[in-house]
Amino acid sequence: MATVALNSTEGKWVMVSAILASSMAFIDGTALNVVLPALQKSLNATGADLFWILNAYLLILASLILIGGSLGDKLGRRKIYMLGIFIFVCGSTACGLAPGVFLLTLFRVFQGIGGALMIPGSLALISSSIHEKERGKAIGTWSAFTTLVTMGGPVLGGALADAGLWRYIFFINVPIGIAALLMLWRKVKEVQNQDSDKHIDITGAVTIALGLALITFGFLRIPAVGFKHWQAYGSLALGIILLITFIQLERKGKHPMMPLWLFSNMTFSGANLLTFFLYAGLGAGMLFLSLNMVQTQGYSQLQSGLTFLPFTIMMIGIARFAGALADKLGPRLLLIGGPAIAGTGLLLLSFVHQSGGPSHYWTTFFPGVLVFGLGMAFTVAPLTSTVMGAVSDQFSGTASGINNALTRIAVVFANAIFGALAVLFFAAALQKPLDELKISPHQKQEILKQTIDLGNAQPPKSIIQVDAEHLRNIYKEGFTVAYSRIMQISAGLGYMGALMAVFFIRNEKKVKK
Incomplete structure (x- = not known):
């Protein structure tokens, strides 16, 4: 299959269209985390509702993404990619118009269908279109720009949420998707292996x-x-x-649709295990960091979004360099050190308890965010290029689908499991301070029931003999304890990812069947 240079006109159009469409999916993830408090208030959603709004999309995405990657390999990557973008844009429009929790959750399902067809196509298009010697650099470029847009999502989301315009988080996908579709239609050629198996x-x-x-x-x-x-x-x-x-x-x-011989390559298997552990920690860590800042630390949603700027700057400055470095020296050392550093950043963030608010950011959250961003910046591009480089071009869509499926499954599992753990940790942290209050067992249970709303827990109106402000402080301190434990577990998952690289990743050439 003919490939093109990264800096050629065709190569640039491939990169721009891949980055634009990918950004839609990533913006939705990070920006939505920041606007959750505003969404919760606007739609009268419970904590459980929030997790369903997040995970309805991820559930469908994880379920269908392998199919999306396989269809791209068999039927044409540009064709399936464009279909996914179209469905995703339609789903985003419906989400923005949704009047309540149920319909918003339902329309997130449609977003998931579009994402399953769209997300694997982005990297598959790059891997099958750009010269092999420049793929690490190309993927590093893709990582840097998509991360720029992704991490700009919290800033945009925070600004819109503070202005009461959280729905525009979904509407922003419409012009981006239309622009990507026009570029793909006019400027990018179909990428399809003539000798690929067309059977579905x-x-x-x-x-x-x-x-x-x-x-x-x-x-x-x-x-x-x-x-x-x-x-x-x-x-x-x-x-x-x-x-x-x-x-x-x-x-x-x-x-x-998923040739099992791909997993005979230990590097491919190890990179996917690394992906699972690292992104489980990443997903849970970023979600609870956002909730903690807004719901207990006194940050506005815009301020919460701005706190991720150091992460963004690290990714922009390092990701492309890390991808090129992996091309020259091999990915092994980067994939050991990167997740370990990211895990250390999450661990540092776990030590932040009740702070003085945004004015104390530089001495509380900033060091952890900086270290976390450094670790991810050295990991993302080498990890992605390792997965894509471990297989022949014929299976690039399938490889991307497998890796993206594991990423989404990891985030879903982390959200579900850590959501349950957070409620348990929260309730446990409240036991001692509630025992010191002169309340009945029934009243204590009423107070504990509010833990399902996590940091948004409010004193029950039926409890009138306890000062409401004092009870709010107990909730804040209890949720901070739960947050700390979640971040520590997330850090452990980062370290597990580093161990996967130690055991499995080798600087080797791709294996062809």
Whole structure:
């Protein structure tokens, strides 16, 4: 397949269109975290509602993203990419118009369908279009620019939320998506392997989609109903059975959508394990950092968004350099050091308790954000180029789909599990201060019920003999304890990612079948 130079006219159009469309999906993730308090207030949403609004999108995305990558390889990457963008834009428009929690959650599902077709196509388009010697640099460029837009999302989201315009977080996708579609239509050629297997593995696609959806749903139900409820353990068990069935189908099938021989390459397998652990820590860490700043530390939503600027600057300044460095020296050392540094940043953030608000940012949150950003800046581009470089171009869409699926699954699992843990940690932290109050067991339970709203917990109106402001302070201190423990677990996941690189990542050439 003919490839082009990164700095050629065709190469630039490929990069710009890939960056624009990818940015839509990433903006939604980071900006939405920041506007959650405004969204919660506007729609009268509970803490559980917030997690469903976040995870409805991620559930569908995780379920279908492997299919999206495979379809791009088989039917044409530009074609599937453009279809995904169109669906994503339509879903975003509907989200912006949604009048309540239920419809917003439903329209997030449509966004997930579009994202599943769109996200794998971005990296697959780059990997199959740009010269092999420049792919690390190209992916580093993609990482830097998408991160710039992504981390600009909290700033934009904070400004819009403070102005009461949180819905525009969804509407902003419309002009971006239309611009990307026009570029792809007019300036980018179709990328399709002429010798690729055109057969669609429908049985495998249905099995993996249902399996991932059930496992994700099971984890999402645990915070609400507990692990012992049939909806939780039944969904998890059936999902695992379907995933085992999928593996057997792919092993025996003549036209598998996910060739299992890809995982015989230890570097490919290790990079995907690293992705799972690191992004689980990243997703939970950033979510709870945003909630903590706005709901307990006194930051406005705009100020919360601005706190991520050091992260953005680190990514812009280092990601492209890190990608080029991985091309020259190999990714191993970068993929050991980067996640370890990122984990250390999350650990530093866990030590921040009640602060004096935004005026104390530089001595509280800033050091952790800086170290965290440094670690991610040295990780993202080498990790992505390692995954894409471990397979032949024929399977670039499938490889991207696998890696992106693990990223999204990691975030969904982290949100679901850590959401449940946060409520448990929060309630446990309240036990001692509530025991010191002269209230009945029933009143204590009423106070504890509010922990499901996390940092937005408010004193029950029925508790009149306890000063409301004193109870709010107890809630704030309790949620800060829960936040600290979540960040420590997130840091541990970063360190686990570094260990995966130690054990599995090697500086080796791609393996072709």
